[in-house]
Amino acid sequence: xxxxxxxxxxxxxxxxxxxxxxxHYSGQKEKLETAGLYSEYSDxxxxxxxxxxxxxxxxxxxxxxxRKRSLQKLLGFALDQHLEQSCNLLTExxxxxxxxxxxxxxxxxLYYNQIANALANEPLALRRRRLNEMRVRIVESSNSRRKxxxxxxxxxxxxxxxxxxxxxxxxxRRTEYRRLMSSLEMLLEATEAGYKETMDASFGQILGLALxxxxxxxxxxxxxxxxxxxxxxxxxxxxxLFKSLEGLGIGPGSRENLYIDLEERPRKxxxxxxxxxxxxxxxxxxxxxxxxxxxxxALLHESGHAQHFAWTSAALPAEHRLCGDRxxxxxxxxxxxxxxxxxHWLEIRTGFKDSQEFLRFHGLxxxxxxxxxxxxxxxxxxxxxxxxxxxxxxxxxxxxxxSTGLAYDRESYLEDLDDSFYSADYLRAWIFETQLRDxxxxxxxxxxxxxRAAGSFLKEVWETGELYSVEELGAEIGxxxxxxxxxxxxxxxxxxx
Numbered sequence: 001x002x003x004x005x006x007x008x009x010x011x012x013x014x015x016x017x018x019x020x021x022x023x024h025y026s027g028q029k030e031k032l033e034t035a036g037l038y039s040e041y042s043d044x045x046x047x048x049x050x051x052x053x054x055x056x057x058x059x060x061x062x063x064x065x066x067r068k069r070s071l072q073k074l075l076g077f078a079l080d081q082h083l084e085q086s087c088n089l090l091t092e093x094x095x096x097x098x099x100x101x102x103x104x105x106x107x108x109x110l111y112y113n114q115i116a117n118a119l120a121n122e123p124l125a126l127r128r129r130r131l132n133e134m135r136v137r138i139v140e141s142s143n144s145r146r147k148x149x150x151x152x153x154x155x156x157x158x159x160x161x162x163x164x165x166x167x168x169x170x171x172x173r174r175t176e177y178r179r180l181m182s183s184l185e186m187l188l189e190a191t192e193a194g195y196k197e198t199m200d201a202s203f204g205q206i207l208g209l210a211l212x213x214x215x216x217x218x219x220x221x222x223x224x225x226x227x228x229x230x231x232x233x234x235x236x237x238x239x240x241l242f243k244s245l246e247g248l249g250i251g252p253g254s255r256e257n258l259y260i261d262l263e264e265r266p267r268k269x270x271x272x273x274x275x276x277x278x279x280x281x282x283x284x285x286x287x288x289x290x291x292x293x294x295x296x297x298a299l300l301h302e303s304g305h306a307q308h309f310a311w312t313s314a315a316l317p318a319e320h321r322l323c324g325d326r327x328x329x330x331x332x333x334x335x336x337x338x339x340x341x342x343x344h345w346l347e348i349r350t351g352f353k354d355s356q357e358f359l360r361f362h363g364l365x366x367x368x369x370x371x372x373x374x375x376x377x378x379x380x381x382x383x384x385x386x387x388x389x390x391x392x393x394x395x396x397x398x399x400x401x402x403s404t405g406l407a408y409d410r411e412s413y414l415e416d417l418d419d420s421f422y423s424a425d426y427l428r429a430w431i432f433e434t435q436l437r438d439x440x441x442x443x444x445x446x447x448x449x450x451x452r453a454a455g456s457f458l459k460e461v462w463e464t465g466e467l468y469s470v471e472e473l474g475a476e477i478g479x480x481x482x483x484x485x486x487x488x489x490x491x492x493x494x495x496x497x
Contacts, residue, residue: 026265038084272285273302280312
C-alpha cells in the first residue's frame with residue numbers, strides 16, 4: 001500500500017469528520033451530515049484496504065518496530081471507521097432527532113439538549129422527576145434506531161471475523177476489557193460501605209433525599225452546588241485558566257491554534273468537548289455554561305485535551321497525531337480538571353481559602369463518578385459479548401443501581417452508552433492520572449501548576465502526540481504501568497476525609 005497517500009487522505013477525512021461533529025454538537029449546524037464523507041473516503045476503510053494493511057503488517061520484519069507501530073494504528077483506524085460506517089446513517093438520524101426534539105416546561109420551550117442543564121439547575125426533586133419523565137419519552141422514541149444501530153455494529157464486527165463486538169474493540173484499542181474490569185472489582189469492594197454511607201448523608205443534606213430515594217436525574221443538581229457559585233464567577237473562569245497556563249509557561253499567547261467557545265445556543269450539546277480539527281493547527285474547546293464550579297471543571301478538562309493536541313509535534317506522521325490510545329488524552333484532561341480539587345490552586349487562582357468542605361464533597365463526587373463508570377464497563381461487557389443478556393434494560397438498571405445506589409431509567413440502556421468501550425478509556429485514564437499527578441507533585445511540589453519546569457515536562461510529553469499508549473508512556477517516564485491500587489487508595493482516603 002502507498003502509506004504516504006493513505007496518510008494524506010486519512011488526515012483530510014479526519015479533519016472534515018471532526019469539523020462536521022464540531023459544527024453540529026456546538027449548535028451551529030442543525031443536521032449532522034457525515035454520510036457523504038464516509039462515501040467519499042470509503043477506500044480508507046474498505047475490506048480490501050483492511051486486508052491490504054493486515055498483509056503489510058504480517059510482512060514487517062520484527063526489527064522494524066516503527067513501521068509495525070504505524071501499520072497497527074492504521075489498521076485500528078480502518079477497522080474502527082469500517083464499523084462506524086455500518087451505522088452512520090442511523091447515527092445521523094439519532095443526532096437529528098435529538099437536535100429537533102423539545103418539551104414544554106412552564107410554558108418555556110426546551111430542546112432535548114437543554115434538559116440536562118435544566119435538571120442541574122432545578123432544586124425541587126418533583127420538578128426534576130417531571131423533567132426527566134419528558135426526557136425519557138424522547139429517549140424511548142429513539143430507541144428503535146439505537147437498537148438497529150447496535151445490531152449493525154455487532155453484525156459488522158462478526159463479518160470482520162471477530163466473535164463479538166467486544167473482541168473487535170479489544171483488537172482495535174489493544175485493551176483487555178474483561179481483565180480491566182476484574183482489576184477494578186477490588187476498587188468497588190473497597191469503597192462499597194463508605195460510599196453508600198457517605199452518599200446517603202450527602203443526599204440527605206443537599207437534596208433532602210435518602211440515597212435509596214435517589215435517581216440518576218438528581219445527580220446534576222447534587223454536583224452543581226449553586227451555593228458555591230459566588231466563589232466561581234463566570235467572568236473569572238478564563239483568567240483562572242490563563243493564569244494557570246502562564247504559570248506553567250504555556251500561556252495562551254504562546255498558542256494561536258486554540259479557540260474557546262462558551263456561547264449559549266439552543267441546540268448546543270450539554271456535554272463539553274474538545275474538537276481537534278487539525279492537529280496541531282486548529283483546536284476548539286466547546287462548553288455550554290450551566291454555572292459555577294461545573295463550568296470551571298468542564299473548561300479545565302477540555303483544556304487538558306486541547307493542550308495535548310495543540311503541542312503535538314507537527315512532524316509526527318498522521319497516525320501518531322490522530323490515531324492512538326483515547327485514554328492518553330483523557331489523562332491530561334483529568335490532570336487539568338483535578339486542579340479544582342487542589343486547595344493550593346483554589347486559593348491562588350480563585351481566592352477560595354476555606355475549601356476543606358468543598359474538597360471533601362468533591363472527593364465523594366469523584367468516588368460516585370468512578371463507581372458509575374465501573375458499572376458502565378461491567379454492563380457494556382455483557383451487552384457487547386457473544387452471549388448478550390436476555391433483558392438488557394434490566395441488566396443496565398441493576399448493574400448501574402448496584403454500583404451507584406441510584407435508580408436508573410430502563411429506557412436509557414442504549415442512550416447511556418459511548419461507542420467502543422469509552423468507559424474503559426476513562427477508567428484507565430483515572431488510574432494513570434492519579435499516578436501522573438503524584439509524580440508531578442513529588443517532583444515539582446503541590447503547586448506544580450505554577451512551576452515552569454512542570455510545564456516544560458508536560459510539553460515534552462505532549463509533543464509525542466498519540467505515539468504512546470497510556471501503558472507505554474508510564475514506562476517512558478518511569479512511573480510504571482497503571483495501578484488500580486493507587487486510585488483505590490485515593491478514593492478510600494476521600495471517603496474517610
